[in-house]
Amino acid sequence: MATNHESSNPTAPDSPREPLQSEGEVLAEARRRSRRSFIGLGLAGLAGLGGWNWLISQPKDSGIAQPLRKVLDANGRLSGAYFKETRLAPEFARSRARTPRVNGKIGMKQELDPEAWRLRVQDFGTGATQEFTLADIKALPKVVMTTELKCIEGWSTVVNWSGARLSDFLARHPLASRPGTTVELAAYVGMSTPDDAYYVGLDMPSALHPQTLLCYEMNGQPLTAAHGAPLRLVTPLKYGTKHLKRIGTIAFADTRPKDYWAEQGYDWDSGH
Amino acid sequence: MKQIIEKHPLAIRWFHWVNFPVLSLMIWSGIWIYWANDVYRLGWGDTTLFKFFPKSFYQAFHVNHKLAQGMAWHFVLMWVFFLNGLLYVLYTLFSGEWRYLLPNRHSFREAVQVVLHDLGLRKGALPARKYNGAQQIAYTSVVLMGAGSLLSGLAIYKPVQFSWLVALHGGYEAARVIHFVLTIGYVLFFIVHVAQVVRAGWNNFRSMVAGFEMREVNPVSGKAATESASLPAADAAISTK
Numbered sequence: 001m002a003t004n005h006e007s008s009n010p011t012a013p014d015s016p017r018e019p020l021q022s023e024g025e026v027l028a029e030a031r032r033r034s035r036r037s038f039i040g041l042g043l044a045g046l047a048g049l050g051g052w053n054w055l056i057s058q059p060k061d062s063g064i065a066q067p068l069r070k071v072l073d074a075n076g077r078l079s080g081a082y083f084k085e086t087r088l089a090p091e092f093a094r095s096r097a098r099t100p101r102v103n104g105k106i107g108m109k110q111e112l113d114p115e116a117w118r119l120r121v122q123d124f125g126t127g128a129t130q131e132f133t134l135a136d137i138k139a140l141p142k143v144v145m146t147t148e149l150k151c152i153e154g155w156s157t158v159v160n161w162s163g164a165r166l167s168d169f170l171a172r173h174p175l176a177s178r179p180g181t182t183v184e185l186a187a188y189v190g191m192s193t194p195d196d197a198y199y200v201g202l203d204m205p206s207a208l209h210p211q212t213l214l215c216y217e218m219n220g221q222p223l224t225a226a227h228g229a230p231l232r233l234v235t236p237l238k239y240g241t242k243h244l245k246r247i248g249t250i251a252f253a254d255t256r257p258k259d260y261w262a263e264q265g266y267d268w269d270s271g272h
Numbered sequence: 273m274k275q276i277i278e279k280h281p282l283a284i285r286w287f288h289w290v291n292f293p294v295l296s297l298m299i300w301s302g303i304w305i306y307w308a309n310d311v312y313r314l315g316w317g318d319t320t321l322f323k324f325f326p327k328s329f330y331q332a333f334h335v336n337h338k339l340a341q342g343m344a345w346h347f348v349l350m351w352v353f354f355l356n357g358l359l360y361v362l363y364t365l366f367s368g369e370w371r372y373l374l375p376n377r378h379s380f381r382e383a384v385q386v387v388l389h390d391l392g393l394r395k396g397a398l399p400a401r402k403y404n405g406a407q408q409i410a411y412t413s414v415v416l417m418g419a420g421s422l423l424s425g426l427a428i429y430k431p432v433q434f435s436w437l438v439a440l441h442g443g444y445e446a447a448r449v450i451h452f453v454l455t456i457g458y459v460l461f462f463i464v465h466v467a468q469v470v471r472a473g474w475n476n477f478r479s480m481v482a483g484f485e486m487r488e489v490n491p492v493s494g495k496a497a498t499e500s501a502s503l504p505a506a507d508a509a510i511s512t513k
Contacts, residue, residue, distance in 0.1 A: 089431075
């Protein structure tokens with residue numbers, strides 16, 4: 001390999017002597033090579049521009065050109081294959097917790113009567129809907145964690161969350177199981193606000209992760225309305241966009257559930 | 273008499289010209305992403321010398337409200353940037369080109385001389401070989417910066433799966449700062465690089481497209497005339513092997 005390289009080394013004193021060409025021949029050869037190379041670069045540039053034009057003229061798939069969406073989905077599959085439930089989001093000292101910015105009100109425009117609120121969960125096996133009160137969720141083991149909430153916009157805030165693991169909820173109430181089995185689960189979880197205006201989808205491995213909570217307390221206090229009372233989703237495995245506030249309905253599916261921000265051009269997976 | 277002297281292998285030229293538009297688009301889509309939370313500035317306390325970026329910049333280039341598109345482009349082109357960079361590094365390793373590119377113990381002293389020369393503070397000819405000490409340092413640094421962008425980018429992209437990498441960067445926020453600073457570094461590199469290419473002239477620029485340079489060659493000895501001048505010590509490692 002090195003030998004091959006050195007033959008083109010202009011400073012190597014022992015490079016093989018070739019008979020020198022006449023000046024005229026040399027200039028003609030240089031012109032020929034220059035022309036060929038610059039035309040080649042120009043054509044490559046044009047091909048690049050053509051590819052670019054083709055790309056941005058492709059039909060849109062949920063807000064972005066289809067080929068881009070395909071790559072995002074492939075990225076999502078790749079990170080899904082790499083994902084491990086044992087990898088945890090780092091936890092921080094409780095004293096570092098702050099109140100995060102309220103960034104979204106979609107799905108929370110109407111007043112909510114906390115007494116009348118019920119969590120509605122659709123059984124994947126039967127399609128029947130079961131209702132749960134906040135007391136039902138609080139009856140599950142309480143998990144407290146201080147993790148970093150990362151907004152897709154780029155900011156992050158350390159927040160202390162308390163709630164029940166979604167995995168504990170599904171262990172107690174096996175509603176995600178495939179018809180006729182108890183161990184085989186649906187591939188996806190979908191959640192939406194009571195008015196269906198905001199909705200998110202999660203892959204089942206992320207939903208079952210020990211840091212994915214049905215959360216009812218933030219920084220030691222019951223959730224305020226603006227932060228998603230009475231029950232919200234918290235998962236440091238996803239951007240804040242997936243932390244659905246004021247959960248109304250949970251359902252299970254084998255195809256990706258609709259996702260509010262994925263419809264606006266964002267990555268469906270948005271996984272960390 | 274003038275002769276054609278080979279300079280840049282075809283592969284290097286391809287990696288270079290693929291990288292240029294791809295890195296530009298990575299930076300541009302990065303700006304679209306950054307706009308959504310544009311918190312960085314140069315300054316201290318309440319004093320801001322420069323805000324990244326001024327409103328006029330956003331307005332002039334319609335940067336606003338393109339976060340989703342920015343992320344989509346960024347997470348598609350990252351593969352091209354990564355693969356092109358990886359192939360470049362592998363090529364330099366296996367072809368032996370790395371010998372010209374890696375700085376050695378003489379490069380740093382030579383780089384100082386090059387800088388002084390380019391600022392007009394030092395007379396005398398510069399070493400006439402493929403890459404002088406300043407170039408070796410610059411071209412090796414920019415490859416390391418590329419690796420840094422990939423690693424800090426991965427830390428931001430998958431901070432839980434790669435939480436060890438986030439910790440290495442000093443946390444998620446620090447990884448974002450590093451990712452941003454490296455990008456500013458590319459822009460500064462680009463400015464100096466283009467200025468130097470313009471200074472060096474057509475013969476040098478053409479070599480990155482067509483691969484060769486025209487040199488005066490002594491018809492008796494067959495050696496390029498510019499090389500007969502005394503070569504700095506940095507050359508010794510290359511020319512005596």
